[in-house]
Every structure is written in C-alpha cells, then in structure tokens.
Amino acid sequence: MSGNMVIIHGGGPTAVINASLYGAVEEAKKHPEVGRIYAAIGGTGGLLHKKLLDLREIPQEELDLLLTSPASAIGTSRDHLEPEDYAAMVPVFEEFGIRYVLLNGGNGTMDTCSRIYEQCCAHGISVMGIPKTMDNDIAVTDHSPGFGSAARYMAVSTAEVCADVRGLPIHIVVIEALGRNAGWVTASSALAADCGVGGPDLIYLPERAFDEAAFLRDVQELIDRKGCGVVVASEGLHDADGKPIVEPVFQVGRAVYFGDVSSHLANLITKKLGYKARSEKPGLLGRASIALQSACDREEAVLAGKLAAEAVVRGESGKMVGFRRLEGEPYRIEPMMIEIEQVMLHEKGMPDSFINEAGNGVTQAFLDWCRPLLGGPLPRLISFTGREEVRS
Structure with a gap:
C-alpha cells in the first residue's frame, strides 16, 4: 500500500x-x-x-x-x-x-x-x-526514550549540589524532581554517587505516602550526623489519603501544575527543626538538557x-x-x-524491589537497572574534605 x-x-x-x-x-x-x-x-x-x-x-x-x-x-x-x-x-x-x-x-x-x-x-x-x-511511566516496555537523558541530568546535577554542600556544609538542600505519579527520575538522583563526591542522603518517591513526621525525623538524624545534606523529592509527593503535600497551582484533567514541593520541604526544615535549608528546582532544564x-x-x-x-x-x-x-x-x-x-493511560511506577525498606531511598537493584540507561560513565568530581589530618 x-x-x-x-x-x-x-x-x-x-x-x-x-x-x-x-x-x-x-x-x-x-x-x-x-x-x-x-x-x-x-x-x-x-x-x-x-x-x-x-x-x-x-x-x-x-x-x-x-x-x-x-x-x-x-x-x-x-x-x-x-x-x-x-x-x-x-x-x-x-x-x-x-x-x-x-x-x-x-x-x-x-x-x-x-x-x-x-x-x-x-x-x-x-x-x-x-x-x-522522561517520567518512564509507560507500561509493559522496560523503559522509554526520554528517561535516560533525564536520569543522566538528574544524577549529574545532584552530584554537583552534593559537591557544593560538601564544600560548604552549613545547610540542608532539597532538590525537586519532575515525575507526576512515578518516581523514576527522582530515584535516578542516587546515581550521583558515581561521580565520586557522594550522593543524596534522602530520596522521597510518590510510590510511598509522604509522612511529615517521619521526614522530619530523617532530616534531624541527618543534621545530627553530618550537619548538612542533600534531599531529593518528587513533585508528586502525596499523603496517605492521596492528597498532594502542596496544593497544585493548576489542574485540568491529566495536566497538573504542582506546587513548589522543594520550597515547602525546605521551609518545614527551617520552621520545625530550626535549621538552615534551601530548595532547588531544575524543572524544564531536567528534560531539555542536550x-x-x-x-x-x-x-x-x-x-x-x-x-x-x-x-x-x-x-x-x-x-x-x-x-x-x-x-x-x-x-x-x-x-x-x-x-x-x-499501554494507554496505564502508568508504571517504581516496583517495591527498587525502593528501600524505610521508603527514603533506593536499592542496589534499581542502581544496577538504571545505570546503563545513562549512556556511559558520569563525570568524575573531586573533593578533599574528609581527608584532612587532624592533630591535637
């Protein structure tokens, strides 16, 4: 024909x-x-x-x-x-x-x-x-074109923030990742560790109901242990009733403009824990980076x-x-x-085997699954903090 x-x-x-x-x-x-x-x-x-x-x-x-x-x-x-x-x-x-x-x-x-x-x-x-x-939420297929590049961007950008915080360890930084109902892009931030300067300390995915009290306990432990840290959170975080933790700015059908989740979480840290925090939101940069x-x-x-x-x-x-x-x-x-x-309108979320037991990070199985999609080794970064010789 x-x-x-x-x-x-x-x-x-x-x-x-x-x-x-x-x-x-x-x-x-x-x-x-x-x-x-x-x-x-x-x-x-x-x-x-x-x-x-x-x-x-x-x-x-x-x-x-x-x-x-x-x-x-x-x-x-x-x-x-x-x-x-x-x-x-x-x-x-x-x-x-x-x-x-x-x-x-x-x-x-x-x-x-x-x-x-x-x-x-x-x-x-x-x-x-x-x-x-970029969300990688199409059913049946192992993964979808668009995700690998978004994952590489998220991993490298998170590594850069981790290097910044490691060099000036005075606050908690919350990075917000795109992903309406699936946490694939958020999870890919864990591969920042491949760059050599550490990865995010905590990762929160929409596949798990967000518990504010548990979040604040996690962050307080991080502050007590390190005095600084990097948190990555999905824009689609919701509570146990399915309600977004920040009211969407605009919603028509499947089109949702989420509220500023990273800013909300950084404000929670500052107000509830009395510790300095700031937010970062790559947004469209995360899906457009060539x-x-x-x-x-x-x-x-x-x-x-x-x-x-x-x-x-x-x-x-x-x-x-x-x-x-x-x-x-x-x-x-x-x-x-x-x-x-x-595949029509069937969204694929992260499987349980890819999420850690505490619900604030990912497993080795996810890292092994995701790493090949990033298209080669990530850039190596260097930090000398932690190597110093301390004398009394």
Missing part, C-alpha cells in the same frame, strides 16, 4: 523526542511506497488545522540536527480532544493521501493513538505509537522511530514500539511490538 506518512508529537517533549523523529524520517525515506513525510506542526491541533510540513523538503544537514536538538522541532501539544475531533482526522488523512500515522508520546498520547487507530481501521490507514516520556543527553537514550530513540516507521509500512497497526531487556551483561535490549490497549 502506497501513500504519505504523518508524524505527530504529543505531550511534554524530551531531550530525544527529535531523535525518534529523525529515526522515523530516515527509515521512511528507504521505502518507495512512502510518498510525502509530513510533520503535524503543533501536535494533534496542527493536524486538525492542516498545518503539515513535508520533511522530505528539509535539507539533510538540518534533519541531522534533530539528533542534538532538545524539545520538539515540529511542536507538540496537550490538546483535549473530543470524539468529533478524532472523527475529523480521517478526512484530513484522506485529503493529504496519508496512509501511515505515527504518534510519538507518553501515556496520554498512546490513548490518543488508540482512538485514532479505532477511527482509521475501516479506512486502510495504519497507526503506530512511538514511546516518549549537554547531558544520554547517548544510549538517543540511540534507542532513533531505533524506536525507525522501527515504528518500518512496522507501519509493512501493515502493522494499533501497536507501540517497546523494549525488552535481556538478562546478563553487557546491557542489551530487544524491540517488541505492544498492543496499544496495553
């Missing part, structure tokens, strides 16, 4: 979403049955408004820059779509001769992918999903785009590309095709 292709981005971008775009475009070019390779500029809304760009017309030297460009080069969206919007897409596909549809995104986008697939089944249009999320992009993440993102394009051209539809991790060393994965209904 010959026809044109369209690639659509959805949800929050990552440091490698453009790498998946690159992989899909380069693969599509190899197939003579694929005519134009459209990008929907601005996500699903761009598609509905017929804002399409033929990527075959883009010079190769510009396409090559996709591998090292953050965010979404074609624009993305969090559009709320009604049933009539999905129905309206089919006439657009037919008007532009589109027979192959690729959607690159996370849980919400895979739900959109499923609904578009349902609309397209009777029209000879094939639909495939490409996983993308300087700390993971090579492994980039390569797997390209592979995901390539495999999706290849599959849709050979007639597969209603699926998402996923990765299965193979046992043993060195780290290896094998691709798989996952039925789209298995």
Whole structure:
C-alpha cells in the first residue's frame, strides 16, 4: 500500500523526542511506497488545522540536527480532544493521501493513538505509537526514550549540589524532581554517587505516602550526623489519603501544575527543626538538557522511530514500539511490538524491589537497572574534605 506518512508529537517533549523523529524520517525515506513525510506542526491541533510540513523538503544537514536538538522541532501539544475531533482526522488523512500515522508520546498520547487507530481501521490507514516520556511511566516496555537523558541530568546535577554542600556544609538542600505519579527520575538522583563526591542522603518517591513526621525525623538524624545534606523529592509527593503535600497551582484533567514541593520541604526544615535549608528546582532544564543527553537514550530513540516507521509500512497497526531487556551483561535490549490497549493511560511506577525498606531511598537493584540507561560513565568530581589530618 502506497501513500504519505504523518508524524505527530504529543505531550511534554524530551531531550530525544527529535531523535525518534529523525529515526522515523530516515527509515521512511528507504521505502518507495512512502510518498510525502509530513510533520503535524503543533501536535494533534496542527493536524486538525492542516498545518503539515513535508520533511522530505528539509535539507539533510538540518534533519541531522534533530539528533542534538532538545524539545520538539515540529511542536507538540496537550490538546483535549473530543470524539468529533478524532472523527475529523480521517478526512484530513484522506485529503493529504496519508496512509501511515505515527504518534510519538507518553501515556496520554498512546490513548490518543488508540482512538485514532479505532477511527482509521475501516479506512486502510495504519497507526503506530512511538514511546516518549522522561517520567518512564509507560507500561509493559522496560523503559522509554526520554528517561535516560533525564536520569543522566538528574544524577549529574545532584552530584554537583552534593559537591557544593560538601564544600560548604552549613545547610540542608532539597532538590525537586519532575515525575507526576512515578518516581523514576527522582530515584535516578542516587546515581550521583558515581561521580565520586557522594550522593543524596534522602530520596522521597510518590510510590510511598509522604509522612511529615517521619521526614522530619530523617532530616534531624541527618543534621545530627553530618550537619548538612542533600534531599531529593518528587513533585508528586502525596499523603496517605492521596492528597498532594502542596496544593497544585493548576489542574485540568491529566495536566497538573504542582506546587513548589522543594520550597515547602525546605521551609518545614527551617520552621520545625530550626535549621538552615534551601530548595532547588531544575524543572524544564531536567528534560531539555542536550549537554547531558544520554547517548544510549538517543540511540534507542532513533531505533524506536525507525522501527515504528518500518512496522507501519509493512501493515502493522494499533501497536507501540517497546523494549525488552535481556538478562546478563553487557546491557542489551530487544524491540517488541505492544498492543496499544496495553499501554494507554496505564502508568508504571517504581516496583517495591527498587525502593528501600524505610521508603527514603533506593536499592542496589534499581542502581544496577538504571545505570546503563545513562549512556556511559558520569563525570568524575573531586573533593578533599574528609581527608584532612587532624592533630591535637
């Protein structure tokens, strides 16, 4: 079946979403049955408004820059779509001769992918999903493109803060990590220890209900033992009733703008324990950093785009590309095709085996699982504190 292709981005971008775009475009070019390779500029809304760009017309030297460009080069969206919007897409596909549809995104986008697939089944249009999320919360697949780079950023940035606190040990620093309901990015901060100047002392994940009294006991013990320290906390922390510990600033459907969790926790330390504390919140820097992009993440993102394009051209539809991790060393994965209904809006949290018994840190099993995704050794840092010779 010959026809044109369209690639659509959805949800929050990552440091490698453009790498998946690159992989899909380069693969599509190899197939003579694929005519134009459209990008929907601005996500699903761009598609509905017929804002399409033929990527075959883009010079190769510009396409090559996709591998090292953050965010979404074609624009993305969090559009709320009604049933009539999905129905309206089919006439657009037919008007532009589109027979192959690729959607690159996370849980919400895979739900959109499923609904578009349902609309397209009777029209000879094939639909495939490409996983993308820094949160790493897409079900079934071992991990998702976007996470490895966010994890590398979090690990290195936390190590830099740890070095700062080690050099001037006068306070507790609370770092807030992105991650709505899953603590994968927060947990990756533990790999800061690989840089050689220590890692975070305490890590709090949304997979465990936050207990303020236990938190303050943990921090007081840290103050008594070291007089300083680094705490990493998820933006999605909630109490035993599921209520966020800081009221969200804004919420519509799945879109949540969380309150300032790191500031709240630093204020708790200062007010309740009478000790100096400060907060740090990398925010979008944690998902947009090309300087700390993971090579492994980039390569797997390209592979995901390539495999999706290849599959849709050979007639597969209603699926998402996923990765299965193979046992043993060195780290290896094998691709798989996952039925789209298995992943749409099914969020994958951290398993119990990756969280320590106290609920304020991670296990060695998590470190071993996560380390290969960071794309190589982290930069080595040095500190001479603790080596001094003390004489009476």
